Amino acid sequence: MNKVVKRMKKPxxxxxxxxxxxxxxxxxxxxxxxxxxxxxxxxxxxLAGYLAVAxxxxxxVSQTAVENEEDVNE
Numbered sequence: 001m002n003k004v005v006k007r008m009k010k011p012x013x014x015x016x017x018x019x020x021x022x023x024x025x026x027x028x029x030x031x032x033x034x035x036x037x038x039x040x041x042x043x044x045x046x047l048a049g050y051l052a053v054a055x056x057x058x059x060x061v062s063q064t065a066v067e068n069e070e071d072v073n074e
Contacts, residue, residue: 010067011067012063013065016065023054023060026051027056027059028055029051030048034049034052
């Protein structure tokens with residue numbers, strides 16, 4: 001668990017920062033569709049759920065990427 005905390009505190013490479021932001025945006029769009037007060041077709045709700053989960057996972061995994069692996073292993 002300590003290694004995960006160290007990884008999260010290290011700087012994230014540019015590509016993974018962009019991927020994280022895209023993932024968070026996708027999660028926000030999915031959550032917005034899921035919480036919309038209007039009736040939407042079932043497949044749209046299902047797609048929004050998948051989008052929210054995929055965006056959350058992409059954002060979380062991207063945050064743990066580091067430029068130099070040796071810094072974390074110390």
